[in-house]
Amino acid sequence: MLTDQGAKNWRLCCGSLPGSIREDTLGKDSRVVRTDVLVIGAGAAGIRAAIEAKKQGVETLLVAKGGLGESGSTFYPNGWGWGFQASLGIVDKKDTPGEHLQDILEASLDMCDESLAEILAREAPERIKDLIDYGLEFDKRNGEYVQNYGCFNKRPRAFIVTGMDKIRRFFTGAVRNHSIRVMQNTMVVDLILQEDTCVGAVGVDARGQVVVFEAKSVVMATGGGGNLFLFNLNTPDITGDGQAIAFRAGAELANLEFFQIGFGVLYPVEKTLFEGLLFRHKPRLYNGVQREFIKDYLPSGVDMEECFRFRAAHMPFSTRDVSKYIDIASFREVIEGRSGPHGGILIDLTNVSRGALRANPSEEAWWSQVKARGFDPTKELMEVTLHVHALNGGLRINERTETSVPGLYAAGEVAAGPHGADRPGGNMMPATQVFGARAGEFAAKRAKSMKRYCAKKKIAEELEVSIQQMMRRKDGVLVKDAKDRIQKIMWENVLVGRREENLAHCLSTLSRIEQRELPELAISNTDELFDALALSNMVQLGKMMVTAARARRESRGSHHRDDYPKMDKNAGRSVVFRREGEEITYHSEHL
Numbered sequence: 001m002l003t004d005q006g007a008k009n010w011r012l013c014c015g016s017l018p019g020s021i022r023e024d025t026l027g028k029d030s031r032v033v034r035t036d037v038l039v040i041g042a043g044a045a046g047i048r049a050a051i052e053a054k055k056q057g058v059e060t061l062l063v064a065k066g067g068l069g070e071s072g073s074t075f076y077p078n079g080w081g082w083g084f085q086a087s088l089g090i091v092d093k094k095d096t097p098g099e100h101l102q103d104i105l106e107a108s109l110d111m112c113d114e115s116l117a118e119i120l121a122r123e124a125p126e127r128i129k130d131l132i133d134y135g136l137e138f139d140k141r142n143g144e145y146v147q148n149y150g151c152f153n154k155r156p157r158a159f160i161v162t163g164m165d166k167i168r169r170f171f172t173g174a175v176r177n178h179s180i181r182v183m184q185n186t187m188v189v190d191l192i193l194q195e196d197t198c199v200g201a202v203g204v205d206a207r208g209q210v211v212v213f214e215a216k217s218v219v220m221a222t223g224g225g226g227n228l229f230l231f232n233l234n235t236p237d238i239t240g241d242g243q244a245i246a247f248r249a250g251a252e253l254a255n256l257e258f259f260q261i262g263f264g265v266l267y268p269v270e271k272t273l274f275e276g277l278l279f280r281h282k283p284r285l286y287n288g289v290q291r292e293f294i295k296d297y298l299p300s301g302v303d304m305e306e307c308f309r310f311r312a313a314h315m316p317f318s319t320r321d322v323s324k325y326i327d328i329a330s331f332r333e334v335i336e337g338r339s340g341p342h343g344g345i346l347i348d349l350t351n352v353s354r355g356a357l358r359a360n361p362s363e364e365a366w367w368s369q370v371k372a373r374g375f376d377p378t379k380e381l382m383e384v385t386l387h388v389h390a391l392n393g394g395l396r397i398n399e400r401t402e403t404s405v406p407g408l409y410a411a412g413e414v415a416a417g418p419h420g421a422d423r424p425g426g427n428m429m430p431a432t433q434v435f436g437a438r439a440g441e442f443a444a445k446r447a448k449s450m451k452r453y454c455a456k457k458k459i460a461e462e463l464e465v466s467i468q469q470m471m472r473r474k475d476g477v478l479v480k481d482a483k484d485r486i487q488k489i490m491w492e493n494v495l496v497g498r499r500e501e502n503l504a505h506c507l508s509t510l511s512r513i514e515q516r517e518l519p520e521l522a523i524s525n526t527d528e529l530f531d532a533l534a535l536s537n538m539v540q541l542g543k544m545m546v547t548a549a550r551a552r553r554e555s556r557g558s559h560h561r562d563d564y565p566k567m568d569k570n571a572g573r574s575v576v577f578r579r580e581g582e583e584i585t586y587h588s589e590h591l
């Protein structure tokens, strides 16, 4: 069941940092940058939005916290490439957008916005054609495009791009070819509101200079929030900023309890995905005292071989089948202190032949990656643990990608709706392209009919003062220490096996960090600035994730409650968060 069906309130606390800045806020001098459409985030979604806005003939500015082609999950350096689901029916002639939609709905378990899922399935074929037209080379075999099955998909629909360098070159080239103005290494800290309408943003560059962006429309495309967790497969800039920033401005958030968790490698190649398909070889899993532990966790009647068979079918953890016992057992062994030397569990594939380990294209891609780093899994044991991979929930958007804040659009992993409790593998990339293109188009059309807001000269003082205070503070809280505490408490309590008492403990710890540590942060140089400014976003989003997980007293898809292990058919509505003045409320509804 879902608890607290009515609204629940608590106060919004932004630590030492500003909430969304009202136009009458006074500040000191700052650099002002003007544009029609401001796109925040330069992953696949932000770049696609910027291309579309530019094509509409409006001034477009792309701002990224990291470097172009380096920041965000789109360019995750330890990845092998991408899968992109689009029902063009090349390999399987019977595949249609309708079939694609059915797969999304089945994976979603009632948690997605069906109209957004339908748009995703219908428009993915057009958007992949755009990418091909722009010059992205998808893999071919014997002159035909390859299409693989992805997790939770019934037909071979995933187009493949192998090689992160190829992806990087393509997107940086696309930005250049469309003459899109870019500001890299610049972090947006808050949105600027004029009478509750978004009219720009305020940020800071890597040297610590505050920048005010004046814009007619703003697109949020800041990706997910993997760095809220100790172990994650995201680049370090992905800290849930967009979700928290837009929420402070009045946007709604939904489905925060659903995110993808999968095995990542701790040794010998850190922060690399463990290819889920390898579970089909039924590897031996040992804890730190060399005990094969999985069978200790299997209820009577559940067969270990069946667990491995299901586990090989999907990379992310899901409560939908018996494969869940592998993740639950592995996580519990680590949490209870029986981990290996690198903090994980050991996977033994040494009894599998090299040929068998490379029999499938996904395995082959994984094999090449680990071999390139000098590791041979047929000779040595690997150490793995659960890592956070991608969020399924985020900012609530409509079909035009509008959030509930006028002038603010959202696309890509930051946005909720197209995905639900589980997400079919290879569906986030099409989501970045389908909703990125829509966001760019609608934001540009709006910009054409709007006057540009003119920032008050001193609008950024609060941020400048906040930065100066952190720089001057001598014996304050170290950014690294506060970040470590947030990541550890989130990873230990909000992965699998969520329990009421653990979630309550996590929430109170986050509140304590927010109230006692964030106002006392000290930074010694500007290298720490982005991390320091991200901490309040991490805490605010983390608190809402925990609250959503607490409210959902059942297990569904990627959300596993140890104390409520079954799915409750009466809980098929999403948890939606809303800001009302200084209060945060949440309720449940169908998206």
Ligand SMILES: Cc1cc2nc3c(=O)[nH]c(=O)nc-3n(C[C@H](O)[C@H](O)[C@H](O)COP(=O)(O)OP(=O)(O)OC[C@H]3O[C@@H](n4cnc5c(N)ncnc54)[C@H](O)[C@@H]3O)c2cc1C
Pocket: 040, 041, 042, 043, 044, 045, 046, 063, 064, 065, 066, 067, 071, 072, 073, 074, 075, 076, 078, 079, 081, 082, 083, 084, 085, 186, 187, 188, 189, 221, 222, 223, 224, 233, 234, 237, 238, 239, 241, 242, 273, 389, 390, 411, 412, 413, 414, 425, 426, 427, 428, 429, 430, 432
């Ligand atoms: C290892 C791995 C493999 C994956 N494989 C697949 C796959 O095969 N198929 C699939 O569909 N999906 C896959 N995913 C998921 C998919 O890659 C991501 O969901 C997707 O790339 C997100 O794109 P995005 O543009 O929304 O965000 P990102 O690519 O994460 O980009 C976010 C951008 O926002 C910027 N940013 C963040 N905060 C701020 C701020 N405050 N101010 C300014 N800029 C900011 C970042 O610097 C970055 O430029 C995978 C994910 C991972 C981690």
